Amino acid sequence: MSQQKAALRANGFTFKQFFVAHDRCAMKVGTDGVLLGAWAPVAGVRRVLDIGSGSGLIALMLAQRNDASVAVDAVELDADAAQQAQENCAESPWADRLTVYQQDICQYAEQSGKRYSLIVSNPPYFEAGSACASPQRAAARYTDTLDHQTLLSCAEQLICEDGFFCVVLPADVGNRFLEMATARGWFLRYRTDIADNETRPPNRMLLALAPHAGEQFLDSMVIRGPDQRYSEAHCSLTRDFYLFR
Template sequence: MKRQGFSFKRFHIEHDLCAMKVGTDGILLGAWAKVDGAQRVLDIGTGSGLIALQIAQRSEQHCHITALEIDPQAAQQAKANVAASPWPDKVSVIEQSVQQFAAASNQQYDVIVSNPPYFPAGQVLACQARATARHTGSLSKMDLLTAIEQLLTPTGRCDMVLPYDVALDYIATATSLGLHLHERVDVVTKANKPPHRMLFSLSKTAHKGAHSQLTIHHQEGGYSSEYIALTSDFYLKMP
């Protein structure tokens, strides 16, 4: 029987129980997040477990990833995806909100990653799980950034992906909480197009804030060489 879901080079993701499916945003963040030397990683809003498993593939053997997911069905599916992967002992999926987790935790993390909800609460969606995954009603910007400030080590970094304008707003709010912009990458679909997404890092230490651009497609429509270089360890049909 044909497998459903999305197969990568080293693991497979089933996502039929998840409101948010495998997509470019998650793949970008999982490939870009800086995890060299990390011992503890926290994935906030893991969904299907995609980003957590990308980090499990890329990180050192001793690294452990804690993956938080508030939606019961998505958490169940993330646990199954982790169990079927080559790294079942590197990832722990916890069905809990980050607010509850932060309130009970005395642990800090070297790296935090998140592809958070960003639509304002109030838009009506037929699927409640999709509304939770997409809308800030269940996880506000302030709640998320406050938890990140608490859970991040003094020398750690938090890597995120968001729509460009939303990311600028997050960075401004983070600054008011004592988090500094460490790095940002403006993501464009093609050269000469305005950025539609941003990959960015926050830390507790002030930095100059490296700034670059990533182009996903070249003018002929295929993937750009820089996108291939970033994601080729994952996509089946890339070298």
């Protein structure tokens, strides 16, 4: 591998079918995004939207998981991250059905006129507090740039009647988000509580909400087993993406 290619790979993450550069993104490729991209229900999906796409990771994962008829749109406010997401998507096997918009999601929801059968978001979840290294990282982490009520409102404008809106959040924040969503008329359909290992309580959750009531599916998963190896459930979920699973 050339020095130039080696340097590029050091600034990103290699998956089985695509590479994600993230050196110009405030939030790097991480466990939360991979879990959401691998977990979100895709049966019968017709069009996908990734809100706050960052590097484009989740959009790319969902393009991989869906067939060639499914278009995937990604909306990212930060100009540098949006540009990098565009480049990552253009280099992927699904460039012809991935579109990245550098835009505020509120403006996009008002102007796009589109409806989606699957909307995903790895949203900001910290309330404004200690300073971040950059304004871009603060925007990605703190809800003062995209609070959860606004996120839910945008999803309501963009979701199909039979669609799902999926998020990944820390456990305490996720419980509050679920209460907020339920009060707005959303219905919980899928929930997976995630723990780092069997000795610790769940510290994050995956939620799939829908505009209409239906059967609920609730479960839990540990990332690592007693031997600190990745659990079979985690390996099964992420096998199509991680290189060494």
